[in-house]
Amino acid sequence: MVDGPAAKKQKKDAGYVLYYWPGIPGRGEYVRLAFEYAGVPYSENLDAKTLVPTLHDASKIGFPPHFAPPALKLPSGKVISQTPAILNHIAPILGLAGAKGKEERSSVNQLVLTALDLCNETHDVHHPIASELYYEDQKETALDRAKNYRENRLPKFLNHFQAVLASNPEGESNGGSYLIGSRTTTADLVLFHVLDGVEFAFPKRVAAIKATGKYDNIFTLKERIQNEKGIKEYIESGRRGKFSLGLFRHYPELDGDE
Amino acid sequence: MVDGPAAKKQKKDAGYVLYYWPGIPGRGEYVRLAFEYAGVPYSENLDAKTLVPTLHDASKIGFPPHFAPPALKLPSGKVISQTPAILNHIAPILGLAGAKGKEERSSVNQLVLTALDLCNETHDVHHPIASELYYEDQKETALDRAKNYRENRLPKFLNHFQAVLASNPEGESNGGSYLIGSRTTTADLVLFHVLDGVEFAFPKRVAAIKATGKYDNIFTLKERIQNEKGIKEYIESGRRGKFSLGLFRHYPELDGDE
Numbered sequence: 001m002v003d004g005p006a007a008k009k010q011k012k013d014a015g016y017v018l019y020y021w022p023g024i025p026g027r028g029e030y031v032r033l034a035f036e037y038a039g040v041p042y043s044e045n046l047d048a049k050t051l052v053p054t055l056h057d058a059s060k061i062g063f064p065p066h067f068a069p070p071a072l073k074l075p076s077g078k079v080i081s082q083t084p085a086i087l088n089h090i091a092p093i094l095g096l097a098g099a100k101g102k103e104e105r106s107s108v109n110q111l112v113l114t115a116l117d118l119c120n121e122t123h124d125v126h127h128p129i130a131s132e133l134y135y136e137d138q139k140e141t142a143l144d145r146a147k148n149y150r151e152n153r154l155p156k157f158l159n160h161f162q163a164v165l166a167s168n169p170e171g172e173s174n175g176g177s178y179l180i181g182s183r184t185t186t187a188d189l190v191l192f193h194v195l196d197g198v199e200f201a202f203p204k205r206v207a208a209i210k211a212t213g214k215y216d217n218i219f220t221l222k223e224r225i226q227n228e229k230g231i232k233e234y235i236e237s238g239r240r241g242k243f244s245l246g247l248f249r250h251y252p253e254l255d256g257d258e
Numbered sequence: 259m260v261d262g263p264a265a266k267k268q269k270k271d272a273g274y275v276l277y278y279w280p281g282i283p284g285r286g287e288y289v290r291l292a293f294e295y296a297g298v299p300y301s302e303n304l305d306a307k308t309l310v311p312t313l314h315d316a317s318k319i320g321f322p323p324h325f326a327p328p329a330l331k332l333p334s335g336k337v338i339s340q341t342p343a344i345l346n347h348i349a350p351i352l353g354l355a356g357a358k359g360k361e362e363r364s365s366v367n368q369l370v371l372t373a374l375d376l377c378n379e380t381h382d383v384h385h386p387i388a389s390e391l392y393y394e395d396q397k398e399t400a401l402d403r404a405k406n407y408r409e410n411r412l413p414k415f416l417n418h419f420q421a422v423l424a425s426n427p428e429g430e431s432n433g434g435s436y437l438i439g440s441r442t443t444t445a446d447l448v449l450f451h452v453l454d455g456v457e458f459a460f461p462k463r464v465a466a467i468k469a470t471g472k473y474d475n476i477f478t479l480k481e482r483i484q485n486e487k488g489i490k491e492y493i494e495s496g497r498r499g500k501f502s503l504g505l506f507r508h509y510p511e512l513d514g515d516e
Contacts, residue, residue, distance in 0.1 A: 056418070056421065058421070058422075058425035059425075063422075063425055063426065063427060064365055064368070064369065064422045064425070064426070064437070064438065065418070065421050065422060065425060066368075067372045067375075067414075067415070067418045074361065076361060078361045078365075080361070080364045080365065080368055081368055082367070082368040082371040082372060084342065084367075084371060085364050085367040085368040085371055086364075088346065088364070088367060089360070089361075089364040089367075102347070103332065103334060103336045103338070103347075106338045106343050106344075106346070106347040107322055107336075107338065109340070109342075109343040109346060109347075110322070110324075110338055110339055110340040110343040111322065113340040113342060113343055114325045114340060117325075124382070128386050128387060128399065128403075129386060129399060129402050129403045129406060130402075130403065130406035130410070130411075132406060132410055133406070141386065141387060141399050141402075144387050144388075144399075145386075145387050145388065148387060148388035148390060148391070152388070152390055153388075156325075157325070160314075160323070160325045163314065163315075163316070163323050164316075164321075164322045164323060167316035167317075167321055167322070167323060168321065168322075169321055179322070180322065
């Protein structure tokens with residue numbers, strides 16, 4: 001069990017426990033960022049050996065059992081899995097679901113899901129045939145998929161998020177870097193991390209995209225979030241895991257030439 | 259605009275409008291099944307020519323704009339997209355979010371997301387490189403991906419849903435065909451439709467899986483749902499779209515030999 005930041009003050013009874021793989025940020029990071037931003041304590045269960053057998057077994061984890069990590073134990077003892085389900089559950093508790101009630105919360109959920117779709121598609125570039133196989137065994141296909149990702153998919157997602165930011169009715173007064181209203185939501189935090197991962201994986205492609213000047217709101221959002229109080233402290237603490245061979249991977253041959 | 263079933267009684271002011279592609283069940287079907295089961299009126303906007311330009315443009319659809327259909331206009335005028343966000347929004351309104359409050363609603367959301375992951379992976383078998391390309395242009399890779407899907411991914415998902423059904427504490431009294439509690443939820447409806455699609459796409463593989471007797475609860479759920487009042491009427495009305503060349507596709511060469 002590893003303690004989250006504020007956990008030092010409020011140790012044993014923090015109540016939230018994140019179950020995830022050790023050593024990679026992965027999808028667990030989306031959950032961590034929400035707690036870190038909000039300054040709410042959480043602890044982690046990172047035992048790779050028992051993780052999946054525990055999550056699969058209702059007699060150990062409670063009902064219903066889970067397909068895969070991340071999973072979050074709530075203060076009640078109930079465990080929720082599926083990244084967007086976890087985020088949608090904790091967003092109103094952590095003040096990250098917008099300011100205007102149920103329908104706005106669903107808009108936040110919608111944007112989280114679309115940002116996670118970009119995350120999934122970025123992963124599938126290096127594993128187009130099977131996550132059960134090595135990259136090297138599907139590299140030829142990955143090259144084809146990467147080309148389509150660079151030319152079609154990534155611009156499609158960025159055009160969407162730029163359009164959301166640019167059409168936010170509160171954008172003129174808040175600098176145009178909030179997906180919903182003028183408060184940080186889980187959607188901002190997820191998009192921040194996905195952009196960070198995409199930039200790690202495709203540095204040349206992202207540099208070219210930045211240079212177009214067509215996506216300025218998106219890169220302003222990224223910079224804003226990494227300087228927000230809880231997130232800045234988290235990054236500076238050194239506790240934030242580094243990208244390596246997880247969801248987001250840097251293979252220069254997939255990054256193209258432009 | 260095409261009217262849903264109960265819409266006849268309550269025409270103009272039904273309030274819910276589904277935006278989707280015409281001619282295929284697709285992801286719109288998950289939304290339709292929720293309304294059909296609940297007997298709540300909805301209408302449809304199936305104009306393929308204006309669908310995407312409308313959804314992308316906040317000046318036409320309201321804020322935030324959308325990445326892709328399906329999208330649902332709520333009675334308030336607000337539009338929500340992303341299938342799981344739509345379902346999570348309407349589930350409590352339609353009585354499909356379980357009986358035990360917020361945490362159970364999140365378990366339903368979790369199971370919906372996992373069933374939709376199976377849907378997405380089933381789609382990606384026939385489009386492993388790019389949804390922008392024809393099947394014929396990625397058929398060789400599809401054959402490899404199909405083998406992994408049949409041998410690893412599909413059994414992994416079915417083992418999970420069988421484990422959920424078999425460990426439902428209310429399972430002994432309800433016949434073991436409810437994912438959560440003893441009431442139909444959006445999770446049951448989504449799993450029903452995904453199973454139907456998987457059986458359409460991989461008939462030989464599903465027959466072999468059924469014959470093992472290891473997944474009886476799953477197939478009992480499928481039969482139960484298709485005989486539930488609203489769903490039975492919907493199927494018998496002929497309004498339910500047929501599978502063809504949408505998300506779920508039958509290519510015999512992907513179905514394997516067993």
